[in-house]
Amino acid sequence: MRPTGRLHLGHYHGVLKNWLTLQHEYDCFFFVADWHALTTHYEDPQHVQQHMLDMVIDWLAVGVNPGSSTIFIQSRVPEHAELHLLLSMMTPLSWLERVPTYKDQQEKLREKDLSTYGFLGYPLLQSADILAYRAGSVPVGADQEAHVEITREIARRFNHLYGREPGFEVNAELAIKKMGRKQGEIYRKLRKTYLEKGDDEALETAKALLKEQNNITLGDRERLFGYLEGTGKVILPEPQALMTPHAKMPGLDGQKMSKSYNNTISLRESTDDVDAKIRKMPTDPARIRRNDPGDPQKCPVWQFHKLYSDQQRQDWVQNGCTTAGIGCLDCKKPLIEAVQAELEPIRIEALELENNHDVVKSIITEGCEKARDEAQDTLKEVRDAMGLHYR
Template sequence: MYPDRVVSGMRPTGTMHLGHYHGALKNWIRMQSQQPCLFFVADWHALTTHYDDPAIIERSTWDMLVDWLAAGIDPSQATLFIQSRVPEHAELHLLLSMATPLGWLERVPTYKDQIDNLSNKDLATYGFLGYPLLQAADVLIYRATQVPVGDDQVPHIEMMREIARRFNHMYGKEKGFEEKAMEAVKKLGSKRARLYLELRTGYQQDGKDDALEQAHAMLNDAQSLSMIDRERLFGYLEGSRKLILVEPQAKLTVASRLPGLDGRKMSKSYGNAISLREDKESVVKKVRTMPTDPARVRRTDAGDPRTCPVWQLHKVYSDEATRDWVVKGCTTAGIGCIECKQPVIDAIVKEQEPMHERAQQYLDDPSLVRAIVADGCETARKLAQETMRDVREAMGLAYT
């Protein structure tokens, strides 16, 4: 079985803001110390909606990488790379497209949602229809076991699993596979071999998922097996196919939904965002001019935090004591709106101080970012090439 590996990416379509940090980057930072992680800038994906105006992509790509580093992504722990610099992504996307049913792409929930939400753009393109398949290639090419996502992205992961399963079923045929698998079983030793076959029967005949998990654990502990024999035994457990592509699991992440300055979702297009490396003076001005409870026309009017966008920020940035102070002060008109906003300002400025410090070295010397990406692309491409060798062989394209 392939080792645990996390893969995730972001499209470079504009300045990163605090919503990105609380929604995704904080989870990335936590995961990078727990297991191998690959994080990539999905510049090809940016073209699915910005194909007619690609000028923003290059600058946004480098800005995004600086933002990641500023936020705390550590290149000594995680692999950072740019999607288009690993051309194997495109090759796997092409090959997967040959056998992926059109209906699978058309039923992705976000496909119709995006068309409705971006009605000002012509999205009747092959690239936009196929973007979930490119997403699948981005993950499957690294045989990732986990993809950090929110609830709305789970259907994409399910489709990735279906694509991997379909590929393995269609192309994971190896001449003499069962005979080779039984030879590999013997290498486990008599006791483990007997247990392996019992667990295989328990899973295939009785549908016992715990039998599959137990067999996986046993194979992972079998140090004497070669990689190819291990692959065969994993495939033999679930059928009579060799596992070429790994079915990734959705790693549901806890995301703090950071609202924008007007209470809506934080978004650059709404003009309600605070960028990840915003100037202190700008942060102060933006928060101080935020709209508040419309019922508080005068300083002496009592308010209701539930109808105030500032309260949504307090829920993310303030501790319980501060929130209690806000509720009491607002509902009794004991504090004014400017007073209420100050703890939020202080918390955002404090959060951003180390980001500015970490970013400065990369702003002073952009070659540092280029070097990190070059190393990351090399690492990612080696992994991608290993997968593509197996894919080409399975599809009869490994000409000699």
């Protein structure tokens, strides 16, 4: 996530609630993408550090757990930059130019000079962010799926160019023997079935078999992944897009919640401000007087009810609005209570973290060290494959 400062309910419902689930299902890496921030805001870097700190405090306050995941800063793991550089040597320029968001963002941000390599190359930096950890899955929304696909293409090209180690087949056969006779025979049959018949089910079964092997090294496992498909050693595995449920959080005016629209409720919004902001929300313009019936579909408040209210409450709103049985303030009152209840524990935790910056910085430092250990392992193999590991 780019460092944009304090987060709001749109971030919470659109991204963070999903992170809270994923951190207990996967080995997750959550990082502050400060280099990515510079791809579009290179002329205004002075707020990055404070924005980073504010954002991490919000992550921790909502429940992102440093004991269950790794929290770090992109620029404090220089391996991201090195891998980006090395991948740039073999990535065709046309691949970057065709990324859908490249021209879209240039159009949306016309007031900025984005004719820079950093902006053109940001999808490749994203690929380096992913491949540095040899991630199996990347949680994205539909609008980001293209970035995972180009990462897959880059990994495939890298493995094709550099995955052929001397004596690859011999080493692969030795690795099969290490699996044990029975497991080795199963692997051979599945590989033969895939290579001769193109049976994708056999390929997936063989991959699952390899993941369960505890008596072969990581290098042998990656080697056998490559041997399955008749290629070389898989140095950089191809990640899969993990399509995640995206709860669209409307803003106070019915548009997408965004700081640029000034229609947000921040995660640390005071109780008085939450109360005032929801009370001032626009409603169906047809309800000029209290006894005028309204249409919930034309009211931003109804969008909030769909997120915060159960079916019984939603039925009450629908009936009360269309019959003028309730007023707009009546409709907003349970929403105020629901949002306050959601934000109260976040406010308390954030306040404690605001008063203990050393704790936050310690969590970040520990996460950076852990992330760097992982990335260094990857870069060692990448350098070896590219002939850059000098002895």
